[in-house]
Amino acid sequence: MVVGVNTLIALRLLGVAREIPLAGLRRLYGIVWIGFLINLASGLLLFIAEAHTMVAMVAFWGKMMFVAMGMVVAALLKRQYFTDVASVQAGVVTRVGRNLAIMSLACWYLALIFGRLTAYPDMVSGWLKALGRGT
Amino acid sequence: MAEGYPQFGAMQSFVNAHEWVWAVCQMIHYVGVSLIVGIVGTLDLRILGLFKNIPIAALRPLVPWAIVAFIANLLTGIIFVTGKSSGPGYFFDNLSFQLKMLFVLLAFVNLAIFQLTGLEERVYATPADGNAPAAAKAVSVFSLLAWVLIIFFGRTLQYNDTLLLFLGM
Numbered sequence: 001m002v003v004g005v006n007t008l009i010a011l012r013l014l015g016v017a018r019e020i021p022l023a024g025l026r027r028l029y030g031i032v033w034i035g036f037l038i039n040l041a042s043g044l045l046l047f048i049a050e051a052h053t054m055v056a057m058v059a060f061w062g063k064m065m066f067v068a069m070g071m072v073v074a075a076l077l078k079r080q081y082f083t084d085v086a087s088v089q090a091g092v093v094t095r096v097g098r099n100l101a102i103m104s105l106a107c108w109y110l111a112l113i114f115g116r117l118t119a120y121p122d123m124v125s126g127w128l129k130a131l132g133r134g135t
Numbered sequence: 136m137a138e139g140y141p142q143f144g145a146m147q148s149f150v151n152a153h154e155w156v157w158a159v160c161q162m163i164h165y166v167g168v169s170l171i172v173g174i175v176g177t178l179d180l181r182i183l184g185l186f187k188n189i190p191i192a193a194l195r196p197l198v199p200w201a202i203v204a205f206i207a208n209l210l211t212g213i214i215f216v217t218g219k220s221s222g223p224g225y226f227f228d229n230l231s232f233q234l235k236m237l238f239v240l241l242a243f244v245n246l247a248i249f250q251l252t253g254l255e256e257r258v259y260a261t262p263a264d265g266n267a268p269a270a271a272k273a274v275s276v277f278s279l280l281a282w283v284l285i286i287f288f289g290r291t292l293q294y295n296d297t298l299l300l301f302l303g304m
Contacts, residue, residue, distance in 0.1 A: 004173015017196035024189035116162045
Protein backbone atom coordinates (compact mmCIF):
# COMPACT_ATOMS: atom_id res chain seq x y z
CA MET A 1 0.00 0.00 0.00
CA VAL A 2 2.84 2.38 0.78
CA VAL A 3 5.47 1.38 -1.76
CA GLY A 4 3.07 0.35 -4.53
CA VAL A 5 0.97 3.50 -4.41
CA ASN A 6 3.96 5.83 -4.03
CA THR A 7 5.49 4.07 -7.04
CA LEU A 8 2.31 4.65 -9.02
CA ILE A 9 2.30 8.36 -8.17
CA ALA A 10 6.01 8.69 -8.98
CA LEU A 11 5.67 6.83 -12.29
CA ARG A 12 2.87 9.14 -13.34
CA LEU A 13 4.94 12.21 -12.47
CA LEU A 14 7.85 10.78 -14.46
CA GLY A 15 5.72 10.38 -17.55
CA VAL A 16 4.15 6.89 -17.41
CA ALA A 17 0.36 6.67 -17.89
CA ARG A 18 -0.04 10.34 -18.78
CA GLU A 19 -3.80 9.88 -19.13
CA ILE A 20 -4.15 9.82 -15.33
CA PRO A 21 -5.18 13.36 -14.33
CA LEU A 22 -2.62 14.75 -11.91
CA ALA A 23 -5.36 16.12 -9.68
CA GLY A 24 -6.62 12.55 -9.19
CA LEU A 25 -3.35 11.39 -7.63
CA ARG A 26 -3.78 13.41 -4.49
CA ARG A 27 -6.54 11.23 -3.15
CA LEU A 28 -4.30 8.17 -3.41
CA TYR A 29 -2.36 9.49 -0.41
CA GLY A 30 -5.22 8.18 1.72
CA ILE A 31 -4.11 4.62 0.88
CA VAL A 32 -0.48 5.52 1.61
CA TRP A 33 -1.46 6.71 5.09
CA ILE A 34 -3.57 3.66 5.87
CA GLY A 35 -0.74 1.38 4.72
CA PHE A 36 1.81 3.33 6.72
CA LEU A 37 -0.23 3.16 9.94
CA ILE A 38 -0.72 -0.61 9.55
CA ASN A 39 3.02 -1.06 9.04
CA LEU A 40 3.84 1.28 11.92
CA ALA A 41 1.61 -0.67 14.31
CA SER A 42 2.81 -4.12 13.23
CA GLY A 43 6.39 -2.88 12.97
CA LEU A 44 6.30 -1.59 16.55
CA LEU A 45 5.09 -4.99 17.77
CA LEU A 46 7.84 -6.77 15.84
CA PHE A 47 10.37 -4.30 17.22
CA ILE A 48 9.24 -4.81 20.81
CA ALA A 49 9.58 -8.54 20.34
CA GLU A 50 13.16 -8.28 19.12
CA ALA A 51 14.37 -4.86 20.19
CA HIS A 52 17.76 -6.03 21.43
CA THR A 53 18.77 -7.59 18.10
CA MET A 54 17.19 -4.87 15.99
CA VAL A 55 18.90 -1.83 17.56
CA ALA A 56 22.27 -3.45 16.87
CA MET A 57 21.52 -3.86 13.19
CA VAL A 58 22.83 -1.46 10.57
CA ALA A 59 20.21 -2.62 8.07
CA PHE A 60 17.40 -1.82 10.51
CA TRP A 61 18.55 1.77 11.01
CA GLY A 62 19.07 2.12 7.27
CA LYS A 63 15.51 1.00 6.73
CA MET A 64 14.16 3.41 9.38
CA MET A 65 16.07 6.28 7.80
CA PHE A 66 14.69 5.59 4.33
CA VAL A 67 11.14 5.09 5.63
CA ALA A 68 11.33 8.44 7.42
CA MET A 69 12.78 10.11 4.33
CA GLY A 70 10.14 8.46 2.15
CA MET A 71 7.33 9.84 4.30
CA VAL A 72 8.93 13.31 4.31
CA VAL A 73 9.24 13.19 0.52
CA ALA A 74 5.61 12.04 0.24
CA ALA A 75 4.48 14.93 2.46
CA LEU A 76 6.61 17.39 0.47
CA LEU A 77 5.20 16.10 -2.80
CA LYS A 78 1.69 16.55 -1.53
CA ARG A 79 2.38 19.99 -0.12
CA GLN A 80 4.86 21.49 -2.58
CA TYR A 81 3.63 20.03 -5.82
CA PHE A 82 0.01 18.96 -5.52
CA THR A 83 -1.01 22.30 -3.99
CA ASP A 84 0.40 24.02 -7.12
CA VAL A 85 -3.12 24.08 -8.51
CA ALA A 86 -2.20 25.89 -11.74
CA SER A 87 0.41 23.31 -12.77
CA VAL A 88 -1.69 20.36 -11.64
CA GLN A 89 -4.75 21.56 -13.54
CA ALA A 90 -2.68 22.27 -16.65
CA GLY A 91 -1.19 18.77 -16.44
CA VAL A 92 2.35 20.14 -16.06
CA VAL A 93 4.81 18.21 -13.94
CA THR A 94 7.14 20.82 -12.45
CA ARG A 95 10.82 20.16 -11.80
CA VAL A 96 10.08 20.01 -8.08
CA GLY A 97 7.46 17.35 -8.77
CA ARG A 98 9.83 15.31 -10.93
CA ASN A 99 12.74 15.50 -8.50
CA LEU A 100 10.57 14.55 -5.55
CA ALA A 101 9.17 11.62 -7.56
CA ILE A 102 12.70 10.30 -8.18
CA MET A 103 13.56 10.71 -4.49
CA SER A 104 10.36 8.96 -3.49
CA LEU A 105 11.18 5.92 -5.65
CA ALA A 106 14.74 5.81 -4.29
CA CYS A 107 13.64 6.05 -0.63
CA TRP A 108 10.96 3.39 -0.82
CA TYR A 109 12.96 0.81 -2.71
CA LEU A 110 16.01 1.35 -0.51
CA ALA A 111 13.74 0.95 2.54
CA LEU A 112 12.45 -2.32 1.11
CA ILE A 113 15.95 -3.60 0.35
CA PHE A 114 17.29 -2.66 3.80
CA GLY A 115 14.23 -4.24 5.39
CA ARG A 116 14.99 -7.49 3.65
CA LEU A 117 18.64 -7.22 4.68
CA THR A 118 17.61 -7.23 8.36
CA ALA A 119 16.95 -10.95 7.89
CA TYR A 120 20.63 -11.49 7.03
CA PRO A 121 22.61 -9.73 9.77
CA ASP A 122 25.64 -12.01 9.37
CA MET A 123 25.85 -11.36 5.65
CA VAL A 124 25.62 -7.59 6.21
CA SER A 125 28.29 -7.54 8.90
CA GLY A 126 30.45 -9.67 6.60
CA TRP A 127 30.13 -7.03 3.90
CA LEU A 128 30.91 -4.22 6.34
CA LYS A 129 34.04 -6.05 7.55
CA ALA A 130 35.13 -6.55 3.95
CA LEU A 131 34.59 -2.82 3.32
CA GLY A 132 36.56 -1.95 6.45
CA ARG A 133 39.48 -4.03 5.25
CA GLY A 134 39.36 -2.07 2.04
CA THR A 135 38.78 -5.11 -0.08
CA MET B 136 11.24 -35.04 3.80
CA ALA B 137 11.98 -34.28 0.15
CA GLU B 138 11.30 -37.91 -0.78
CA GLY B 139 9.60 -38.29 -4.11
CA TYR B 140 10.20 -34.78 -5.39
CA PRO B 141 12.65 -34.03 -8.16
CA GLN B 142 15.85 -32.45 -6.81
CA PHE B 143 17.64 -29.60 -8.54
CA GLY B 144 21.22 -30.21 -7.49
CA ALA B 145 22.85 -27.57 -9.67
CA MET B 146 20.52 -24.82 -8.49
CA GLN B 147 20.78 -25.97 -4.86
CA SER B 148 24.56 -25.88 -4.86
CA PHE B 149 24.60 -22.52 -6.65
CA VAL B 150 22.22 -20.96 -4.12
CA ASN B 151 24.12 -22.63 -1.28
CA ALA B 152 27.47 -21.36 -2.46
CA HIS B 153 26.34 -17.75 -2.80
CA GLU B 154 24.56 -16.32 0.21
CA TRP B 155 23.57 -13.16 -1.67
CA VAL B 156 21.49 -15.04 -4.25
CA TRP B 157 18.70 -15.82 -1.81
CA ALA B 158 18.76 -12.32 -0.28
CA VAL B 159 18.73 -10.56 -3.66
CA CYS B 160 15.95 -12.79 -4.99
CA GLN B 161 13.89 -11.99 -1.88
CA MET B 162 14.36 -8.27 -2.48
CA ILE B 163 13.21 -8.65 -6.08
CA HIS B 164 10.27 -10.76 -4.90
CA TYR B 165 9.21 -8.05 -2.41
CA VAL B 166 9.65 -5.22 -4.91
CA GLY B 167 7.61 -7.29 -7.35
CA VAL B 168 4.70 -7.86 -5.00
CA SER B 169 4.64 -4.15 -4.08
CA LEU B 170 4.31 -3.26 -7.75
CA ILE B 171 1.66 -5.89 -8.43
CA VAL B 172 -0.53 -4.97 -5.48
CA GLY B 173 0.10 -1.23 -5.85
CA ILE B 174 -1.11 -1.31 -9.44
CA VAL B 175 -3.72 -4.09 -9.38
CA GLY B 176 -5.03 -2.91 -6.01
CA THR B 177 -5.42 0.70 -7.18
CA LEU B 178 -7.23 -0.50 -10.31
CA ASP B 179 -9.49 -2.68 -8.14
CA LEU B 180 -10.29 0.18 -5.78
CA ARG B 181 -11.08 2.50 -8.71
CA ILE B 182 -13.40 -0.16 -10.19
CA LEU B 183 -15.07 -0.34 -6.78
CA GLY B 184 -15.71 3.41 -6.97
CA LEU B 185 -12.86 5.14 -5.11
CA PHE B 186 -10.88 8.01 -6.70
CA LYS B 187 -13.50 8.61 -9.34
CA ASN B 188 -11.57 11.61 -10.65
CA ILE B 189 -9.12 9.15 -12.21
CA PRO B 190 -10.67 7.57 -15.34
CA ILE B 191 -10.26 3.77 -15.24
CA ALA B 192 -8.74 3.70 -18.73
CA ALA B 193 -5.99 6.08 -17.54
CA LEU B 194 -4.68 3.35 -15.23
CA ARG B 195 -4.33 0.87 -18.08
CA PRO B 196 -0.75 1.83 -19.12
CA LEU B 197 0.40 0.74 -15.65
CA VAL B 198 -0.75 -2.84 -16.14
CA PRO B 199 2.38 -3.92 -18.10
CA TRP B 200 4.46 -2.92 -15.05
CA ALA B 201 2.44 -5.34 -12.95
CA ILE B 202 2.90 -8.07 -15.56
CA VAL B 203 6.68 -7.58 -15.61
CA ALA B 204 6.65 -7.68 -11.79
CA PHE B 205 4.65 -10.92 -11.85
CA ILE B 206 7.14 -12.54 -14.24
CA ALA B 207 10.01 -11.42 -11.99
CA ASN B 208 8.24 -12.99 -9.00
CA LEU B 209 7.56 -16.19 -10.89
CA LEU B 210 11.26 -16.47 -11.80
CA THR B 211 12.52 -15.64 -8.29
CA GLY B 212 9.89 -18.00 -6.90
CA ILE B 213 11.24 -20.80 -9.09
CA ILE B 214 14.72 -20.04 -7.76
CA PHE B 215 13.41 -20.37 -4.17
CA VAL B 216 11.70 -23.71 -4.83
CA THR B 217 14.53 -25.26 -6.83
CA GLY B 218 17.34 -23.72 -4.80
CA LYS B 219 16.17 -24.53 -1.24
CA SER B 220 18.92 -26.64 0.26
CA SER B 221 16.52 -28.99 2.01
CA GLY B 222 14.76 -29.64 -1.30
CA PRO B 223 11.51 -28.51 -2.92
CA GLY B 224 9.55 -30.58 -0.41
CA TYR B 225 10.06 -27.70 2.02
CA PHE B 226 7.60 -25.77 -0.15
CA PHE B 227 5.43 -28.50 -1.64
CA ASP B 228 4.63 -30.00 1.78
CA ASN B 229 4.01 -26.59 3.35
CA LEU B 230 0.35 -25.65 3.87
CA SER B 231 1.09 -21.93 3.56
CA PHE B 232 2.79 -22.50 0.21
CA GLN B 233 -0.07 -24.68 -1.01
CA LEU B 234 -2.63 -22.04 -0.04
CA LYS B 235 -0.52 -19.27 -1.57
CA MET B 236 -0.36 -21.14 -4.88
CA LEU B 237 -4.09 -21.89 -4.70
CA PHE B 238 -4.84 -18.16 -4.44
CA VAL B 239 -2.37 -17.30 -7.21
CA LEU B 240 -4.27 -19.79 -9.36
CA LEU B 241 -7.64 -18.35 -8.30
CA ALA B 242 -6.40 -14.82 -9.02
CA PHE B 243 -5.63 -16.01 -12.54
CA VAL B 244 -9.01 -17.69 -12.97
CA ASN B 245 -10.51 -14.39 -11.80
CA LEU B 246 -8.39 -12.51 -14.35
CA ALA B 247 -9.41 -14.96 -17.10
CA ILE B 248 -13.08 -14.36 -16.26
CA PHE B 249 -12.45 -10.61 -16.37
CA GLN B 250 -10.84 -10.82 -19.82
CA LEU B 251 -12.78 -13.62 -21.52
CA THR B 252 -16.25 -12.36 -20.65
CA GLY B 253 -15.52 -8.96 -22.19
CA LEU B 254 -15.72 -7.30 -18.78
CA GLU B 255 -12.27 -5.83 -19.28
CA GLU B 256 -13.31 -3.82 -22.35
CA ARG B 257 -16.50 -2.66 -20.63
CA VAL B 258 -14.51 -1.55 -17.60
CA TYR B 259 -12.00 0.46 -19.64
CA ALA B 260 -14.90 2.03 -21.54
CA THR B 261 -16.28 3.42 -18.25
CA PRO B 262 -16.47 7.19 -18.62
CA ALA B 263 -14.38 9.37 -16.31
CA ASP B 264 -16.31 9.81 -13.05
CA GLY B 265 -18.46 6.84 -14.12
CA ASN B 266 -19.38 3.61 -12.38
CA ALA B 267 -17.86 0.27 -13.45
CA PRO B 268 -20.28 -2.62 -14.17
CA ALA B 269 -21.41 -4.49 -11.05
CA ALA B 270 -19.88 -7.75 -12.30
CA ALA B 271 -16.51 -6.01 -12.50
CA LYS B 272 -16.88 -4.94 -8.88
CA ALA B 273 -17.30 -8.56 -7.84
CA VAL B 274 -14.13 -9.46 -9.77
CA SER B 275 -12.29 -6.60 -8.04
CA VAL B 276 -13.36 -7.64 -4.56
CA PHE B 277 -12.11 -11.16 -5.26
CA SER B 278 -8.87 -9.82 -6.73
CA LEU B 279 -8.16 -7.71 -3.63
CA LEU B 280 -8.97 -10.63 -1.35
CA ALA B 281 -6.80 -13.03 -3.36
CA TRP B 282 -3.76 -10.73 -3.33
CA VAL B 283 -4.04 -10.04 0.39
CA LEU B 284 -4.17 -13.79 1.03
CA ILE B 285 -1.28 -14.45 -1.37
CA ILE B 286 0.87 -12.04 0.66
CA PHE B 287 -0.45 -13.44 3.95
CA PHE B 288 0.34 -17.07 3.12
CA GLY B 289 3.61 -16.04 1.49
CA ARG B 290 4.62 -14.55 4.82
CA THR B 291 3.36 -17.46 6.94
CA LEU B 292 5.39 -19.90 4.80
CA GLN B 293 8.31 -19.34 7.13
CA TYR B 294 6.10 -19.72 10.23
CA ASN B 295 4.04 -22.62 8.96
CA ASP B 296 4.16 -24.45 12.30
CA THR B 297 2.58 -21.42 14.00
CA LEU B 298 -0.12 -21.33 11.34
CA LEU B 299 -0.83 -25.05 11.80
CA LEU B 300 -0.97 -24.57 15.57
CA PHE B 301 -3.32 -21.64 15.12
CA LEU B 302 -5.55 -23.70 12.84
CA GLY B 303 -5.48 -26.54 15.37
CA MET B 304 -3.87 -28.90 12.87
